[in-house]
Amino acid sequence: MRNLILFTLLCLYPSALWAQQIALPSGTFNRDTVKLGEPLKYLLVHRHPDTQEVVLPSGKNNFAPFELVSRDFYPTKTKGGISTDSAVYTLRTFETQAVQQLSLPVYVLRQSDTLQVFAPSARVHLQQLVQQVEEPLPVKSETELAPVEERFNWPYVLLWVVAVITFLSLVWLLFGQAIRRKYKLYRLRKDHLYFASRYGSHVDRFVKSGATGSIEKAVSLWKNYLTKLERSAINSFTTKEIVEFYENDEEVNTALRICDKAIYGNMQTESEGETNLALGMLRRFAKVRYKTRREQINNAKNRQ
Known part of the structure; x- marks a missing residue:
């Protein structure tokens, strides 16, 4: 049993040592508060040695409790042997929790393995527009008809015109003489x-x-x-x-x-x-x- 424990520690030691050599990425929101359904930007930055190969999250990543709207990747910048990768994710949320947080990973590629390094959780506060909800909810009735602008059905008329022209052309072709x-x-x-x-x-x-x-x-x-x-x-x-x-x-x-x-x-x-x-x-x-x-x-x- 003692030998098994020593063998396990020896196997995990290189991975722990490798993880200690990788700096954590940073992830921040562009503001502290957000409204329900309002676009919100999340900036993910990772600085690492230029010898490391790093991949930032794609659109298939899990962004819960947020939904991905769009993403923008920026070219890698290298200076003094340190490379910087960054991306901006445009998100929105429809969850009602007062405080919501997100932590995205960075994927470090090795010869035979891929290591996920997560950024510290970034928090954003949901701005509450409704402070108090009455129970039961009052229902306001509206019985007046709303005026709707009448629209001319051009596709329908065009279809009839084409049909009539086609019919008349066929009649003229057969009975024109x-x-x-x-x-x-x-x-x-x-x-x-x-x-x-x-x-x-x-x-x-x-x-x-x-x-x-x-x-x-x-x-x-x-x-x-x-x-x-x-x-x-x-x-x-x-x-x-x-x-x-x-x-x-x-x-x-x-x-x-x-x-x-x-x-x-x-x-x-x-x-x-x-x-x-x-x-x-x-x-x-x-x-x-x-x-x-x-x-x-x-x-x-x-x-x-």
């Missing part, structure tokens, strides 16, 4: 009905009054309608150019020459029946060109 064709036919029919109504009014006015101006307005309306229908400047053509444009169509040639004679020759009184016939020929020709244009639009569908 058909929609354009239907619209062209709609405008074509609308323009023809408008022309037929106005043209008929001018013809009726001529039949009732025999005024040359009615013939001139009817022919001008006919030219403007065909200009839009054929997409060509027919309203700026002469009678000869119009006849050539329609490949010397006999009906167009006859009708326009009769109307020109009635307008510029002032001879409608002698040949009102002939003029009425010419105006009817122009109306019929415009209707034929309308049907031709409508068939062209419909045939474009079959070619796609």
Whole structure:
């Protein structure tokens, strides 16, 4: 038994001798008092021979009763064979003890072992904001609604806009050609009905009054309608150019020459029946060109 005790003392003696050669680190708070949850800085400094390898605590260390917020390490400074390592830890506490203390270790690395050297405990006093607590605690009721600022839901609106645009793009991709064709036919029919109504009014006015101006307005309306229908400047053509444009169509040639004679020759009184016939020929020709244009639009569908 005596030999076992001597053997144990011999084993512990080098460790005790080694521990005596290591200076204790110093740890201090930056102030004496702290409020609950308020950031508090803890400065840890360790001076040691430059031959020793030292590691300061990382974020995984136990900081109870405090919580670690952040840490800052500073480069090692060596002067006269003595190195200084330091770090600042930002802490906070949510414990309610009046006095709280902390002691952090420094890890000294040896060849086959690591030695922990703790700094003396640093103390801080918790500042009590509530001096007296009433029992039971009074409960204050608040029944009035608090005004809340209305916020526009931009993400929701943006989502709807993207969805609508995507839907319309898909519809246009699938049915765009058909929609354009239907619209062209709609405008074509609308323009023809408008022309037929106005043209008929001018013809009726001529039949009732025999005024040359009615013939001139009817022919001008006919030219403007065909200009839009054929997409060509027919309203700026002469009678000869119009006849050539329609490949010397006999009906167009006859009708326009009769109307020109009635307008510029002032001879409608002698040949009102002939003029009425010419105006009817122009109306019929415009209707034929309308049907031709409508068939062209419909045939474009079959070619796609």
